[in-house]
Amino acid sequence: MSSRETRNFGAPIRRNEDRKLLTGKALFVDDLEIPGMLYAALLRSSVAHGELISVDVSAALAREGVVAAYTAHDLGDFWQPGPLLVPPPPIEGVIFNLRTHACLAKDKVRYVGEPLAIVIAESRYIAEDALADIAVEIEQLPAVVDLEAALKPGAALVHDDLRSNVSAHVRQKNGDYAAAAAKAAHIIKRRFAYEHGISSPMETRGVVAQWDERAGQLTVWDTTQAPVFLRNGLAAVFGLSERQVRVVAPFVGGGFGPKIMMFYPEELLVPWASTRLNRPIKWIEDRLEHFVATTHERGQIHDAQIALDAEGRILGVKDVFLHDTGAYDPYGLTVPINSQCTLLGPYVIPAYDSTFTAVFTTLPIVTPYRGAGRQHGVFVIERLLDIAAHELKIDPAEIRRRNLIPPDAFPYDNKIIYQDFAPLSYDSGNYEPILNKALDAIGYAGFKDEQKKALSEGKHLGIAIANYVEGTGIGPYEGARVQVQANGRVSVATGIGTQGQGHFTVFAQIVADQVGCLVTDVDVVTGDTDRFHWGAGTFASRGAVVAGNAVNEAALVVRQKILKLAADHFECAEEDLELGNGEVQIVGVPGRSVRLSELAMKANPMRGAVKPGTEPGLESTQYFGPPGGATASGVHAMIIEVDPELLTLEIKKYVVVHDCGTVINPLILAGQIHGGVAQGIGNAFYEKLLFDDAGQLLNASLADYLLPTSLDVPRMQLEHTVTPSPLNPLGIKGAGEAGAIPVGPLFAQAIEDALGLKAKGIELLEIPLSPGRLWQLITQAG
Amino acid sequence: MTDSHTIAVTVNGVRTEKSVEPRLLLSDFIRHELMLAGTHVGCEHGVCGACTILFDGFPTRSCLMFAVQADGHEIATVEGLSKGETLHPLQQAMHDSHGLQCGYCTPGILMTMSAFLDSNPSPDEHAVREALSGNLCRCTGYQHIVDAVLLAAERMRT
Ligand code: FES
Ligand code: FES
Numbered sequence: 001m002s003s004r005e006t007r008n009f010g011a012p013i014r015r016n017e018d019r020k021l022l023t024g025k026a027l028f029v030d031d032l033e034i035p036g037m038l039y040a041a042l043l044r045s046s047v048a049h050g051e052l053i054s055v056d057v058s059a060a061l062a063r064e065g066v067v068a069a070y071t072a073h074d075l076g077d078f079w080q081p082g083p084l085l086v087p088p089p090p091i092e093g094v095i096f097n098l099r100t101h102a103c104l105a106k107d108k109v110r111y112v113g114e115p116l117a118i119v120i121a122e123s124r125y126i127a128e129d130a131l132a133d134i135a136v137e138i139e140q141l142p143a144v145v146d147l148e149a150a151l152k153p154g155a156a157l158v159h160d161d162l163r164s165n166v167s168a169h170v171r172q173k174n175g176d177y178a179a180a181a182a183k184a185a186h187i188i189k190r191r192f193a194y195e196h197g198i199s200s201p202m203e204t205r206g207v208v209a210q211w212d213e214r215a216g217q218l219t220v221w222d223t224t225q226a227p228v229f230l231r232n233g234l235a236a237v238f239g240l241s242e243r244q245v246r247v248v249a250p251f252v253g254g255g256f257g258p259k260i261m262m263f264y265p266e267e268l269l270v271p272w273a274s275t276r277l278n279r280p281i282k283w284i285e286d287r288l289e290h291f292v293a294t295t296h297e298r299g300q301i302h303d304a305q306i307a308l309d310a311e312g313r314i315l316g317v318k319d320v321f322l323h324d325t326g327a328y329d330p331y332g333l334t335v336p337i338n339s340q341c342t343l344l345g346p347y348v349i350p351a352y353d354s355t356f357t358a359v360f361t362t363l364p365i366v367t368p369y370r371g372a373g374r375q376h377g378v379f380v381i382e383r384l385l386d387i388a389a390h391e392l393k394i395d396p397a398e399i400r401r402r403n404l405i406p407p408d409a410f411p412y413d414n415k416i417i418y419q420d421f422a423p424l425s426y427d428s429g430n431y432e433p434i435l436n437k438a439l440d441a442i443g444y445a446g447f448k449d450e451q452k453k454a455l456s457e458g459k460h461l462g463i464a465i466a467n468y469v470e471g472t473g474i475g476p477y478e479g480a481r482v483q484v485q486a487n488g489r490v491s492v493a494t495g496i497g498t499q500g501q502g503h504f505t506v507f508a509q510i511v512a513d514q515v516g517c518l519v520t521d522v523d524v525v526t527g528d529t530d531r532f533h534w535g536a537g538t539f540a541s542r543g544a545v546v547a548g549n550a551v552n553e554a555a556l557v558v559r560q561k562i563l564k565l566a567a568d569h570f571e572c573a574e575e576d577l578e579l580g581n582g583e584v585q586i587v588g589v590p591g592r593s594v595r596l597s598e599l600a601m602k603a604n605p606m607r608g609a610v611k612p613g614t615e616p617g618l619e620s621t622q623y624f625g626p627p628g629g630a631t632a633s634g635v636h637a638m639i640i641e642v643d644p645e646l647l648t649l650e651i652k653k654y655v656v657v658h659d660c661g662t663v664i665n666p667l668i669l670a671g672q673i674h675g676g677v678a679q680g681i682g683n684a685f686y687e688k689l690l691f692d693d694a695g696q697l698l699n700a701s702l703a704d705y706l707l708p709t710s711l712d713v714p715r716m717q718l719e720h721t722v723t724p725s726p727l728n729p730l731g732i733k734g735a736g737e738a739g740a741i742p743v744g745p746l747f748a749q750a751i752e753d754a755l756g757l758k759a760k761g762i763e764l765l766e767i768p769l770s771p772g773r774l775w776q777l778i779t780q781a782g
Numbered sequence: 783m784t785d786s787h788t789i790a791v792t793v794n795g796v797r798t799e800k801s802v803e804p805r806l807l808l809s810d811f812i813r814h815e816l817m818l819a820g821t822h823v824g825c826e827h828g829v830c831g832a833c834t835i836l837f838d839g840f841p842t843r844s845c846l847m848f849a850v851q852a853d854g855h856e857i858a859t860v861e862g863l864s865k866g867e868t869l870h871p872l873q874q875a876m877h878d879s880h881g882l883q884c885g886y887c888t889p890g891i892l893m894t895m896s897a898f899l900d901s902n903p904s905p906d907e908h909a910v911r912e913a914l915s916g917n918l919c920r921c922t923g924y925q926h927i928v929d930a931v932l933l934a935a936e937r938m939r940t
Contacts, residue, residue, distance in 0.1 A: 014877055021885030022873040024820015024860040028886070031819035125805065202824040202832055202886040202920050253822070253886025254920050287825040500884030500921050667880045674923030675883060702829035702918065710914040710924040715907075739923075 008509040008519050009730075012667035016520060017251075017504040026251040029206035029221050030284045037208075038067055040270055040283035041127035043117040043134050044293065045109040048695025049144065049156065049362040052109055053137035055116050060133035065126035068277060069119045069134070070269075072106035078272055079106065082263050083233065086332035088168065089421045094333075095169040099159045101328040101365065103265035103272075109138060110158055110327035111364050112696055113292025115265045120273050120281060143695035144362045147301055147322040151359060158327060158360035167325045168333055168358040172340060174415040175351030177307070180316030184307035188387050193766040194376040194744060195299035197687040199369040199679075200707060201499070203253020204290040205264065209271035210280040219246045220271055223253070224527075225260040226537025228495040231529040233262055234271060242533070249527030255499035256679070257369040258295045260537055261331065266293075291700035295331075296689060297369040298324045300339060300356075300376045306384040307351075312392050312399045316351030319343060319380060323373075325358040326365040333358065335366060335373035337419045338471075342741075343377030344414055344424070346431045346467050346633055347403040352416070362695045370679055371740045374470060379767060382466045382745035390758050396749065397439055397465050404431040404467075418629065420474035426631040428723050431467070434635050434657045437719050438465060441655040442637035451753075460642045461652070462754025466742035469633040472660070472734025473545025473725075477625035479534045480547060482511055482554040484562070484618035486604075488582050488597030490515055490522045492554075494547045495535025497527040501736065502668035506544055507551045509664060510730075514555035515562060516579025517596060534623070542734055544664060549728045550624040557620035565599050565618070630725035630733040634658035636677070636742045642754040647771040647778075649685070649751065651714040658738055659721045662731035669735055670718055676739020678713040683740070684747035686712065688768045744768075789853035793818070794862030802849045809833045811849035812859060820860040820889050824918065831917035834890035835859050841894045860889035863896065872896045872934040881930035883921035891917045895931050903939055907932065 020026040043055075057069035072079050082100040105114050117134055121127035142156040149155055150165040158165055181187055208221040218240060224230050224247070231247040238245070252259065266283050274281045285293055302321040308314055323336040336356045344352065389399040405412050407430040414424040439445070447463045454461045480494040492507050508522035525531045535547070563574040566584040570577070570592065578587050585593035596618075604616045639653040656673055663669055686706040690698040699705045724731030748764035751757070751774065757764065762781040766773075786801045793816060800815055812821050812835065824832035826845045833845040836858035863870045869877070872892055882888045891914065898905070898913040905913070910931045911924070919927065 015880065017885075018877045018882060019869075021882055021888055022860075022869065022876060022892070023864055024818065024889055026885060028819070028822070030813075030823075033814065033817065124810075125803070200920060201884070202830060202918060203822070203884070204824075252884065253824075254884040256920070287827060287830075500882075500886075502883070671880050671883055671922055671926055674925045675921045676923075678923035679920070701827055702825045703827065707918050707920065709916075709918065710911040710928065713923050713925070715925055715928075716923070 008512045009664055011665065013505055013509055013519050013665055015502055015505040016508055021251070028203060028251050028253060029208055029223050032208045032221055032282065034210060034280040037280045037282055038120050038122065038277065039124040039127045040273065040281050041119050041124065041131055042115045042266065043131045044289070045105065045112055045114045045116055045138070047109055047138050047140055048112045049142065050109050050138040050140040052105055052107055053139055056135040057117055059135065060119055060130040063126065063130045063133055065122040066130045067120045067122065068273065069117060069130065070273065071117045072102065072104040075104065082330055084332060085262050085330050086334050088333050089337060089417045089419065091170055091172060091417050093171060095166065096333065097162055097167055099328050100330040101265070103263070103268045110362050113364055118269050118273065120277065143693065144360070145691055145693060145695050147324055147359050147361070150361055151357070158362055165360040166357055167329045167360050170333065171355040172416040173353040175316065177316045177318045177351040177353040180351035181307040184315050185310040186308045186388065186392060187305055188384060188391065189305040190384065190387065190765055192302040192304060192380050192383060193299065194379045195688065195768060196297035196369060196371065196375055196683055197689050198291065198294070198296050199256035199258050201254025201256060201259070204285040204287060205259065205294055206284040207266050207270040208280065208282045209274040211271070211275040211278060213278050217244055217246065218271055218275070219248070221248045221250060222267060223259055224249050225255045225497045225499060226262070227497050227527045227529050228533060228535040229537055230262055230267065237268065246530045249497040252497060252499040257372060258367055259499065261295050261365070261367045287702060288700055291697055291705065292364050295365045295367040296326070297335065298366050298689065300324070302380045304380050304384060306388060308388055308392070312388060312394045312402055314347055314349050314403050317343070317349050317381065318353045321356045323356055323358040324361050324363065324366060326361060326363050328365050329358065330365065331367040334419050335368055338373035339377040341377070341416060341418050341424045341471065342374035342469065343381050345378060345381050346405055346429065346469050347381070348405050363691060370676065371737050374737065374741050375683065375744055378468045378742050379744045382742065383748060383765060386749050387763065397435065397444060400467055401432065401435060404435070405429065418471055420629055422628045425628060426469065427628065427725050427727050429631060429633050429659065430721065430723050431633060433721050434633065434659055435467065437721065438635035438637045438655055438657040441657065441717055441719055442639060442653060447639070460644050460754040461639060462642060462750040462752070463639050464746045464749035464753065465635060465637045466745045466749065467635050468742040469631050470738050470741060471629040472632050473542045473626055474629040475625050476536055477623050478536065478547040478550045479532065479621060479623040480550040480554045481532055481619065481621040482551065482558045484515065484558060484596050484600040486597055486600050488521065488595055490517055491525065492522060492551055493525045493532040494551065495529070495532045496537055496543050496547045501543055501672065502665065503543060506548060506664045506668060510548060510552050511555045514552070514559045515596065517582045521582060545630060545728060545732050545734050546624060546626060548664065548732060549730055550622055552730055553622035553624055554620045557622060558618050561618050561620070562596065562599060565603055566594055569594055569602070624728070626727045628727060630661060630727050632658070632660040632733040632735060632738055634738055636746050638746050638750055640750045640754055642751060644755060647774040654714045654716045656716055656739065657719040657721065659723050660735040660738065661725045661733035662722060663720065664732060672735050673718055673739040674716055676737060677716055677743060678708050680740040680743025681713055682708045684744045684767055685769055688770065787850050789850055791852045792856045794858055804848065804850050806849045807845055808847040808849050808852055809844040812844055818859050818861050822886055822889055824886065829918070831894060832887050832890040834893045834917070836893055836897060841897045860892055863892060870896060871938050872899060872931065875930040875934035875937065879926045879930035879933055881922065881927040887917060887919040891919065891927060899931065899935055899938060903935060905935055
């Protein structure tokens with residue numbers, strides 16, 4: 001690349017997509033207005049567990065403005081339990097009882113919020129009115145809410161045909177924990193409870209479906225993170241060919257995981273009703289519905305132990321945990337497998353023995369939410385190390401340092417299987433410099449003095465530090481098509497959905513560098529299956545890694561085509577040419593240049609013979625599939641002040657040092673980390689899904705389930721180290737989830753430190769904490 | 783069956799007359815009757831602030847009002863914020879500071895904080911955070927939004 005060529009890759013480029021969003025011109029699903037459109041509303045179970053005796057929609061049908069109302073019995077053969085989204089990984093001895101939901105409950109209800117009927121009406125208001133007309137008879141059964149009670153003999157069964165409430169049972173091990181424990185100087189055993197909440201994107205879910213009978217074409221606009229998957233799934237259940245179904249994920253107002261479950265009942269019911277009524281139909285979830293109708297992540301209980309030598313080196317870890325999977329398990333084992341794998345962190349753990357049981361409960365379905373179970377595992381290992389540090393009288397940062405995987409040990413094989421079915425192997429990393437940077441930035445060395453001084457003024461300061469790794473950018477593959485158009489603009493299409501990650505800009509940066517145009521001259525399309533119909537979706541921090549590399553491959557081929565054509569044009573060697581400013585120029589000869597627009601037209605001639613084997617246009621479609629996930633890592637550090645009476649806290653300083661390989665756009669990366677930390681703070685201290693014994697969610701509104709506000713999230717200081725991934729040509733690793741993962745243990749550690757809880761024999765072994773919960777824990781102990 | 787009322791509302795400087803059901807939410811009226819879909823709804827129960835508009839110049843949650851209550855009043859929405867192709871200084875600063883990700887909360891934040899800047903030309907960070915605290919954003923962690931508001935304030939002063 002010559003000096004005239006630009007380098008947008010790595011620069012803090014402002015986003016291409018902003019203008020539309022800032023001026024109110026971006027299309028979100030609920031913005032669609034189609035003539036003749038009808039509106040759907042769903043009646044949902046108000047009971048967590050019961051035999052469904054009857055659902056009578058006749059009074060609803062009689063209401064003026066109601067066009068149709070359907071129950072499970074009206075669906076005929078269309079009524080089917082849904083597909084398994086992610087099959088269980090090939091682990092020896094795995095037990096997996098697959099029970100997926102149908103779009104409307106037929107014989108039994110299994111969680112509050114499970115759909116019972118759908119009403120279609122001339123307006124949303126009428127559709128919602130009509131829900132009150134429906135008569136439902138349910139014979140209530142005991143709810144299954146508590147994970148341990150659910151496994152006791154005699155517990156009510158969520159799925160009667162299974163003999164227990166076990167959804168899955170998996171054991172993975174490496175080395176011999178018993179032998180490690182036998183030679184250990186110290187063994188620490190604790191029980192941990194970690195709950196993650198609901199992702200709660202600011203836009204709820206929505207589906208608009210339009211069946212066009214004349215064209216034989218079904219179009220579905222959906223707030224999905226995986227439009228191509230959904231298109232394939234819809235084609236299968238409707239018996240259509242894939243090209244008859246178009247799924248569009250337009251601008252989507254945040255996702256964070258749950259917008260990728262397939263199928264949500266509405267994703268089937270709304271298109272189905274559209275084919276029956278031959279009218280476009282819109283369904284938009286309201287916020288109260290969202291709390292039960294969109295998936296959660298929720299809780300795990302870990303009984304964990306760590307064996308250490310006298311110097312605090314880990315000899316082994318044993319963990320047995322329960323995982324709440326909710327009423328159905330369409331997402332397979334992704335969340336608990338992530339917990340199992342991510343527990344290992346950046347540490348050398350010679351012996352590991354981990355067993356989990358996923359448990360059916362009569363609560364909403366659990367699927368991944370940003371972090372996707374990684375938080376749970378990180379909490380366990382980080383807390384175990386904190387306790388070990390205290391008992392062995394080693395500094396918490398020092399015990400972590402002693403156990404880090406050394407830089408020459410990569411690729412590092414953990415000898416267990418990850419969620420992508422590949423062995424859990426860390427591709428690259430260099431952990432100690434990250435820890436050092438974080439300790440420097442937070443002022444670790446001088447903190448003890450600061451803390452003493454503050455305490456003498458009645459202020460309770462606490463410090464914390466936590467490590468994590470994050471498996472990112474997993475396969476299978478993504479693709480992209482890049483094309484130089486006749487007006488000189490470059491179009492890029494890829495199959496992933498986008499929910500604010502800046503894909504319109506980062507992909508444009510990659511392309512602009514390859515073809516020599518402005519970032520603002522690149523138009524990126526994501527999430528429209530008619531524009532690009534191959535791909536998997538946006539999850540597991542993989543968009544930038546996998547699709548980004550596909551974009552790069554396609555842009556490289558287009559670059560070669562441009563050079564070849566321009567060399568023909570000038571009758572010179574390709575080496576004598578350089579790309580930039582939307583044109584190709586002969587090196588050192590200003591004025592001897594040709595615009596990309598002109599070359600694009602030349603590549604698509606109207607007359608004249610074309611050589612056999614040539615393709616028209618400056619266009620290429622390429623695919624990229626990484627051999628394995630790229631492992632990002634980092635350290636968060638925090639100083640807080642806790643009010644010892646009210647147990648409220650203020651974050652004084654927050655530092656993130658992160659290594660996600662080569663950075664495409666530091667501005668966008670910072671945004672991803674800020675947002676992740678904010679969600680982590682919510683998870684650690686504010687957000688708890690509160691269910692009663694009957695399985696009712698008690699805080700299903702944004703007034704009661706507290707998302708962090710601008711007063712709760714501090715200014716953060718971000719630092720980076722760069723260890724490029726060898727698994728993809730751009731060297732990038734994903735960054736979408738890193739901010740959220742280690743915040744729980746950070747809070748527990750900092751609060752213990754601020755209030756001197758360890759000295760009082762109080763340990764914080766659960767998340768979320770809140771002032772109320774802290775008060776209970778402290779007074780119970782005292 | 784439904785009784786309807788004719789209301790006259792001035793929206794972004796343009797007077798419109800429409801006949802509406804008394805129970806129609808102002809947010810739905812703006813989005814689905816006036817087709818100004820830039821105003822978003824995140825909760826429809828008054829907490830998230832996404833639906834914020836200016837009602838007679840004051841930031842107001844349009845999901846907590848009925849359309850009929852707007853009869854004879856003036857409304858400003860995000861669509862009216864820029865002057866032609868020129869973005870409002872806060873819109874520009876949001877772009878420059880990367881103050882939006884999915885952009886769903888953005889219109890409400892622009893309406894809340896542009897009104898805030900009109901009455902607080904030199905806010906400090908804490909004042910900005912206080913003013914912003916009624917608008918939920920799930921993507922950004924707020925830091926870049928705070929930066930944007932401070933940057934806009936600085937640019938608007940000079
Ligand atoms: S939609 Fe009005 S405040 Fe949330
Ligand atoms: S940018 Fe997504 S909610 Fe604020």
